[in-house]
Amino acid sequence: MDDQQILHYDSETRREEPRGDCVQGAVDPDFWDGETRSLRGWQWGFEANLVTLWQRYNQTSSDCGQTGMDRTMEDPGPEGVSHSPFMYGCELGEDGSAGGYMQFSYDGGDFLSCALRTRTWVAVVPQAQITQRNWNEDKALLTARAYLEEPCIEWLQKYLQHGKAALQSKPPMAQVSDKPSSRDGLTTLSCQVHCFYPKYVAVIWLKNGEAQPQETSCSGVVPSTDGTYHTWVTIEINSSSNHNYTCNVEHMSPDADLQVAWDKSRKGE
Structure with a gap:
């Protein structure tokens, strides 16, 4: 939700588990058993879909890429790994407006997406046209698309209510330190910035009040275990x-x- 992970399932644990504060108290204890059973079925479906996609793209095991994101399953070939990510989500604006998206990819490329306005599947590549026709004729998949417009929004509102405190903005804290540089005669100044949320932050070193963008080196913003973020920037000086x-x-x-x-x-x- 937003940039926070709230749920997790993978093919090794075969169990869905909560992440973060947003789902704590938002669901009944038996919720996890039901979701786990459902996602195990999804896992089986992804494995079957990968076999179909393999045939559709006429690939051999040596052709398989190794790029992907989100939910991935291994292909049946002896070498390489193919990926078929499925991503969906719903959005709720401050003005009450709602939206959503649902799309499939294969080995780093778009495959099939859902047009919510017309409630139809759209083939992105020629290999997806057979799936597009079959899915647009399947009434059960119409229900899946309708999920984005009602149940998904209801769950989002529930998670927002329970996770309100966790999603509140948190101001950053900063600490400056120095140490001898690996290069003789130089000192490295380090500014550690932590405990802030959301993740977007701008940090730069000033020299006598003037910004030093060329000399400032940034580490990137990374998540902390408590749901906040941290980063650090350095500059080398005489x-x-x-x-x-x-x-x-x-x-x-x-x-x-x-x-x-x-x-x-x-x-x-």
């Missing part, structure tokens, strides 16, 4: 520098922007 360096952080949380200055008097501590 160890004898008398300039003032400040880590500047901008985040969408209210009153979240902050600046943390490098304390030259504690250099190397």
Whole structure:
């Protein structure tokens, strides 16, 4: 939900489990048993679909790519791995508007997608045309598409209610440190920014109040175990520098922007 994982199932555990706070208390205990049975059926279906797709694309085991995302199943060939991701979701706007999407891919390329307005499947590639015709004639799959417009939105609202606290914006915290660089005569200043949500943040080093984008090196934003995010940025300076360096952080949380200055008097501590 948004950028937080809330549910997890894989073919090794064969069990769906909650992730994060959004689903805690939102469902009954027997919910997980029912969902697990359903997803085991999905797993079997994906394995069967991969055999069909293999034949449809006229591939051999040596031709199989190894790219994919989300739910993936191994192909029946002795070498290589093919992937058939299925992705769907529903969206709820602040104004109450609702939307959704549902699409299949194969080995990194689009295969089939759902047009919600017409409630029809659309073939993205020629290999999907047979599936498109069959699925558009299957009334049971009409129910699957209708799921995005009602039940999915209802579940989204339920998760939002239970996970309201977890999804609230959290302002970042920042800490500046220094250490000798691997290059002689230089010092690496590091700014560690953590405990913020959502993940979008801008961090840059300032030299005497001026931004240093070319000299600033960023690690990327990564998730923490508590649902927040952290990142760090560095800059290399002359160890004898008398300039003032400040880590500047901008985040969408209210009153979240902050600046943390490098304390030259504690250099190397």
